[in-house]
Amino acid sequence: MWDLCTNALDTARLRGAAYADVRVMHLRQRDLTTKNGQVGTLSQSESIGLGIRVLADGAWGFASTDRLTQDGVAACAAQAVSIAKASALAKRSEVVLAPEQAYVDSWQSPFRKDPFEIPLETQLALLLAADAEMRRVKGVTLTETDMQFRKIDSWFASSIGSRIHQRKVISGCGIAATSFQGQEIQKRSYPNSFGGQHALQGYELVDSLDLMRNAPIIAEEAAALHSASQCPEKIGTLILGASQLGLQIHESIGHPIELDRVLGQEANFAGTSFLTLDQLNKLQYASSIVNVVADARLDHGQGLGTFAYDDEGVPAQCTDIIKAGKFRGYLSNRETAHLVGLDRSSGTMRTESWNRLPIIRMTNVSLLPGTWDYDDLLADTSDGILMETNRSWSIDDRRYQFQFSTEIGWEIKGGKKVRMLKNPSYSGITTEFWNSCDAICKLGHWTLWGTPNCGKGQPMQTMGTGHGASPARFRNVHIGTAFSNQ
């Protein structure tokens, strides 16, 4: 692979590139699903190819190919340079890159059980057994389970001399029960909705989930939601379960801190950000108990945003995003770092595949644990609503105004869960919401959740991001918005 990389870099340099980086990537994926006791999807795929990004005449070009011969790679590199020169026809300034060292390294994400070595029969038997457990519950009309495994090898080389090989093993698994009765569809998922939990782990992730114990629980809840009371509309106290809070972090902190959005580079598609450059180190983003980091290091956990180097050859880092409630940092790359006074990229350039350009992406954007025990938090809440497991999410294109709904809610009265609520939802303005946070649960309740389906960029890229969170409480939140006036 290194010969291909060298060939690409040499060709780019000869054609006039001032800088180039190249990625050869080999992606392997296995997908298994069941539905109503039968196997649904059963597939695996592999893809290998090369993508090269070049800077020529002060502008960027990128080309990719699956023709991994010396001629094919050279043609691809030449094409990237000619595209860069075309880009220069419509440039306003020269691209300037923050300095970075050259690294020669090899890294593999840790895992105990290679999911591709676990017999398929074992994997399917577990999914079918969990599926059967859910179907045993009266009122359940649709059961679904899924597993997804990925193994990604990347060979990165750059014209400043870096040669980095990384191997990542990613696992994901989840189950869901749906109940249609009367005029209503209700659904419960475990351990999270939209495919379950995903992490930079091996098959040990699946082992840790205890699907068989949780399958009947969510099935019973899906059926029971039909007779639950409607979540009321009010201004009140909200407690968010950890997985829902993970998505809240993703949408209302993770995306607005992407510096490409802030600088208008995503204005036509993903949108911009309310976090204009003048807000850095000034904005009271959240209450003083809120601390958020973007941490790609393994020390933070085995999340979907964990790696040793980003796809621009910058080592994984931990960046303070919110410290004691104050806005402290953006996600940057080598091109944008200097615009916020940084002398180095924060290491967040990531690509979905060999045929996509690396762009600024969330790593693990996590809310650090607080001090509360979960039971104490509930006991301390005289009147509130607990919401768990995302059902829908939406936020404006500058990341101010959001609305989320969850699969299930619980009314809290006098410190106790007193009844189930259906169709829970809440909405708010990002900074008002985060400034209303008055309690965060401690490390024992903290999970590094994986969001496997974050879409961004044109052509669209799907990326996995990590979000550590523990249950937390928010005051004076607009609850029940989604179903008001329907």
Next chain:
Amino acid sequence: MKSAPMSKKASAAASELLSERELRRIADTVLRLAKSTAAEETEVHVDEVANALTRFANNAIHQNVAEHGLTVSIRTVTNGRTARATTNRIDEDSLRAAIEASLSLAHSQPKIPSLLPMPGKQRYRRVNRFIKQTAALSAEERARAVRRACDLAVKKGQVAAGIFSNGQSQSALANSRGLFAAYRETHAEFSITMQEDSAASWAKANSSDVRAFDPQKLAARAGEKAHLAVNARELAPGRYTVILEPSAVLDLVGFLFYDFAATALADKRSCLNERMGKQLFGPNISITDDVYHPLQQGAPFDGEGVPRHRVGLVDHGVPKNLVYSRAAAKAAHKEPTGHGFPLPNEYGEAPMNLVFGGGDSSVEKMVASTDRGLLVTRLWYIREVDPYEKVMTGMTRDGLFLVENGRVSAARNFRFNQSLIEMLKNVELLGPAVRATGEEAFEMVVPAMKVRNFHFSEVTKF
């Protein structure tokens, strides 16, 4: 590893896609190799893309990419079981490995009682959506067009961001029962957001023929609307008459398409459960799925190679028909409509070429006829809140305008929570159906709509 049986090309130029004969050779190689394995039946999809996209922001190109890729996806059947394996390597060893991987996956599962034999040879209606001028558009030509749009923005004191893309793709599908289908098309797209102060507006077009739209005109239109969107005033949330431009209609109604899948009804996750044949929408709403419509794109066959049929989904507000894969059709004692996804999958099928019936109004006439309402350019981040009542939430974006006595002025963006079923009951006027493109749904042929009682629940800060 043996050498490749045929060459793969690296460039994105039109002449560089493999010929149909070369696609067939790859498919034939797979079918030949599979004969010496345990596969009782074999299906192969060969897909090739050559795409390029120029992206601009802050009045300059900041990303500019090209890709070429070819994948071979193989499904085998053995002893009543089936599975799929996909590779992007086409040497014989890699193809053989993919066949074996497919068989290994298939063997790992219980027998599938409902598995059907693969279909035999089919006849297809030809459609021509490969336009040489689109395929030939170069990076330099895209850059010059972008430069002109950005210069217009600079001249107006605005900031432009967007994309100009073009590409070509082709697919071939063959199976061991003699079926062979092939299709190729080109596509081009220009999208632009013009920003003025804190306001913005947007225009976008998409076609198989790059000559079907003018990037300069789209830039000018977005620029004019961005100027009109400056100094937006905050309005109270509530129910408004809305005039939805075609892109806004598209992105909303796109969330209805899977409800017309027979499998979705069988799984009881469609909003049409217990509603087929009833007057669900207004009598002015008729919807067909028609891949052969002149403004549509896509292959005239489905994931199993079944020819796509035109299906009348909604007739004057009454849901009349569903679409069926072969398996769903057999279960429902119907004929397959040619809308199945590649097997194996759990979703069955979906209509992918929606065409709404239009009317004789226009956005201008709708504005002129409105005492008080809102004109919506575009919607954003639409998500389903209630799957049975089809309550959707989302935001307006890039140009929301208050209409008062036929005049328009800028308004701050709203969040909506609106049932699509209710919305399609409340349509007062329809424009002509046009090929619309947005960001939340795939392209469709839809009209602008004037809708009463559209529910905006909250307002944002811009």
